[in-house]
Amino acid sequence: MSNRLLTHLRHVDLAVPDYDKQLDFYAGVWGLTKVTEDSGISFLAAEGSPEQYVVRLRRAEEKRLDLISYGAASPRDVDALAERLMAGSVQLISQPGKVDTPGGGYGFRFFDVDGRTIEVSADVEVRQHRRIEEKESIPVKLSHVVLNSPDLNKTREWYETHLDFSLTDTLWHPRMGEAMHFMRISNQHHSMAIAQGPHTALHHVSFEMRGIDEYMRGSGRVIRAGFTKVWGPGRHTAGDNTFTYFLDPHGNTVEYTTELETVDEDTWHPHVYDFSEPDVADQWGTANPMNELVAKESFNDVDRGCFVAPPV
Incomplete structure (x- = not known):
């Protein structure tokens, strides 16, 4: 592109x-x-x-x-x-x-x-970084961010028009219609997704782990520390990535993930996945069911920063 x-x-x-x-x-x-x-x-x-x-x-x-x-x-x-x-x-x-x-x-x-x-x-200076070792259950990098929008397609079209994001896949639900668009700026399946929500807010922030074992070890550490697990562990169909979602101390949803799919941009055609199908939400069947309570946590609080630039 x-x-x-x-x-x-x-x-x-x-x-x-x-x-x-x-x-x-x-x-x-x-x-x-x-x-x-x-x-x-x-x-x-x-x-x-x-x-x-x-x-x-x-x-x-x-x-x-x-x-x-x-x-x-x-x-x-x-x-x-x-x-x-x-x-x-x-x-x-x-x-x-x-x-x-x-x-x-x-x-x-x-x-x-x-x-x-x-x-x-x-031209941001590169930070000295290192290879994450086997069984080291800390984030390798920031993976993606998901945003709630009250007008899913208006937001999608804006990002396509002004920032050259491309649609990778869509989640659809028989009652809700289109529920989420996965958007990319590279061959990574998505660096952003847009979710249909009741208000503008942060849906979740996702962090890439070294591999499946590190992802599970990290998830276990956060569970043992007593933080609220919202959903997971499991493996999505769209993106083919693992997921465990937690709430940070102020109610933002954060995710550990790994193995997010890469796509051939020259041949890729977006899929529409029926989110009511259990295998679409979680291929493994190990996560707690996606329900209204799980969804409500991801709606987050109304973002008070809309059209108000941060002071720094």
């Missing part, structure tokens, strides 16, 4: 009222590494990832999604995307320029169609 200006997902930034508990969770039981912390903002890296950080936590009175950050190949591509967005009447929060976070770089921010803050950057 030569016209794509985005390359990959960099990080997800969260504002949280209970900052200390959140930091203990992500830098402790979840297995991320605190890179730096200053004045109620912490940057957390995945040991196997070249990204400077994959999660940023900010102390705030209201819970919100601060921003989602994507990479671009070069400053030229950053400038080209900014020009394209302005021509398409997308509201920019900042003009392309120096990025003042760990690793630096060149980038800018803008609002998506639902009011989320999106950041795109290039």
Whole structure:
């Protein structure tokens, strides 16, 4: 896809009222590494990832999604995307320029169609990272992010039009109709998905583990630590990836996964999967049933950050 200006997902930034508990969770039981912390903002890296950080936590009175950050190949591509967005009447929060976070770089921010803050950057310094060893049950990298939207197809079309995302697969339900679109910017099955929800919110953030054993060991560690397991362990059909979903201390859903499918973009045709079929939700049949209570947790709270840029 030569016209794509985005390359990959960099990080997800969260504002949280209970900052200390959140930091203990992500830098402790979840297995991320605190890179730096200053004045109620912490940057957390995945040991196997070249990204400077994959999660940023900010102390705030209201819970919100601060921003989602994507990479671009070069400053030229950053400038080209900014020009394209302005021509398409997308509201920019900042003009392309120096990025003042760990690793630096060149980038800018803008609002998506639902009011989320999106950041795109290039020339970010590569973090010294390492190979995750056998039985080491910590995240290798950030895998993907899933977003709730009250208008599933409006959001999908915006990302296709302005950011060159491609549809990979769709989940459909006999009562709900279309329930989720899996979207990609590379041969990875999805770096983002859009879920039909009652309001704009974060659905979940997913972290890639080294393999099945590490994924299971990590899931067990979080269960033993007493955090709420929402759904799993199991294996989805769309994406063919494993899943176990948990709630962080402030009610955001986070996922351990592994073996997310890669696709041949030249030959791929999107599937429509009937989500009421048990094998679509979980090929293995090991997860607790997907029901309204599980779905409700993924709706999350109404995002208070829509069309309000984060202060930092």
